[in-house]
Amino acid sequence: MLAGIEAGGTKFNCIVSDHDLNILGQSQFPTTTPEETMANVFEFFSNYDIEAIGIGSFGPIDVNVDSPTYGYITNTPKIAWQNFAFLDTVKAQYNVPIFWTTDVNASAVGEYELGVAQxxxxxxxxxxxxxxxxxxxxxxxxxxxxxxxxxxxxxxxxxxxxxxxxxxxxxxxxxxxxxxxxxxxxxxxxxxxxxxxxxxxxxxxxxxxxxxxxxxxxxxxxxxxxxxxxxxxxxxxxxxxxxxxxxxxxxxxxxxxxxxxxxxxxxPGLGDDAGLLGCLCLAKASLENY
Structure with a gap:
């Protein structure tokens, strides 16, 4: 199964689909502390056999794979999330392909693959x-x-x-x-x-x-x-x-x-779901290229 995490500054959206992007489950919860929010993410995903994950996160984030803080949320105004090792936290739970990018990049991918730019x-x-x-x-x-x-x-x-x-x-x-x-x-x-x-x-x-x-x-x-x-x-x-x-x-x-x-x-042709569906597209691409 494919999983997507659209990590927003106000709320997190999580989604699971099959390989054809048919939606199997979805959940939303407020963005509080990293500990509480990520616990909610993992609890939701625990009901599924996750094979790949696409993450689109609020930022700024570090996307430089050669950087020691690759996968981190960096100098965000949300104090609790500053310098949070987002990607490492997810990797500690799931040994699967993971695509890491910004929330707006995920939306761009969603519209490119499934929306008005396909x-x-x-x-x-x-x-x-x-x-x-x-x-x-x-x-x-x-x-x-x-x-x-x-x-x-x-x-x-x-x-x-x-x-x-x-x-x-x-x-x-x-x-x-x-x-x-x-x-x-x-x-x-x-x-x-x-x-x-x-x-x-x-x-x-x-x-x-x-x-x-x-x-x-x-x-x-x-x-x-x-x-x-x-x-x-x-x-x-x-x-x-x-x-x-x-x-x-x-x-x-x-x-x-x-x-x-x-x-x-x-x-957006996908409305407010562009980012979430984009995360699924990124998960699918990661699995195919793994």
Whole structure:
């Protein structure tokens, strides 16, 4: 059986399937301490004969196989999880092939294999929620340099109507600092939730402008065949269309091969299950290549 762990900063999702990715079991529980959370993971998996595992984790994480801290969650804001040897902890329980990557990379794989990019040579997956992250898959392989991509921390040109200082503790007004869920809510009276901000509010034009700038930059540097954007911020109904319109304006017909923005930029076909199903795909690939 194949197993997947989608390790989020708020909750863990675990899943088990057969080799054809037919789901056999699924469980979800809050992300508390590593000891308590991992005990819940192992208790759930104890009901199955696990042959391979795919892990997509919140980060930052160490994905450099030559590093002494490979498989660790590193300098995360979640204090209890800092420098946690995630991969080693799982390996101590299961002597099986394990694929270790970021949660957003797992989502990119899910959409590439099973979602709206399954007919494409490459895709870029971006999530806009509590944080902003991105993963790029080309010809079935996750792109990784000396570390995993940190696409949420690029800088974009300031919108003339936006004077917010920024939410990111490292960079203030990087992309994540300007468009993550908490950054949007910071611009309103305390207690305001992004989902309750009217569609007519100027903030959504500002957010769309920043995201469209970022997508234009990613398109020009990576040339993905499709861009997929998800996360809680995209639950705002009109935001996708605003981003597509602004993106088309920014490109200004410069890239002749580029499809219309409505085709090129899409929401995840797998919805909120992209990461979890991506973990299963990674487990399957690990077993096949073992």
């Amino acid at each position: 007919d494409q040579a490459s895709c870029l997956y971006l999530t806009f929620g509590t944080g902003v992250g991105g993963g790029f898959v080309k010809d079935g392989k996750i792109h990784t340099g000396m570390s995993h991509l940190e696409m949420g921390h690029i800088y974009v040109k300031r919108h003339t109507d936006d004077h917010y200082a920024g939410h990111c503790p490292f960079h203030n007004d990087c992309l994540e600092g300007l468009v993550c869920g908490p950054a949007i809510e910071d611009r309103f009276p305390k207690g305001t939730k992004a989902k309750d901000i009217p569609q007519t509010d100027l903030i959504w034009d500002v957010v769309a402008d920043y995201i469209a700038q970022a997508l234009n930059n990613y398109m020009l540097t990576l040339m993905p065949n499709r861009i997929i954007i998800g996360g809680g911020v995209l639950h705002q109904d009109s935001l996708l269309e605003r981003i597509q319109i602004k993106f088309q304006e920014l490109v200004n017909d410069y890239v002749a091969a580029l499809p219309e923005a409505t085709e090129y930029i899409q929401k």
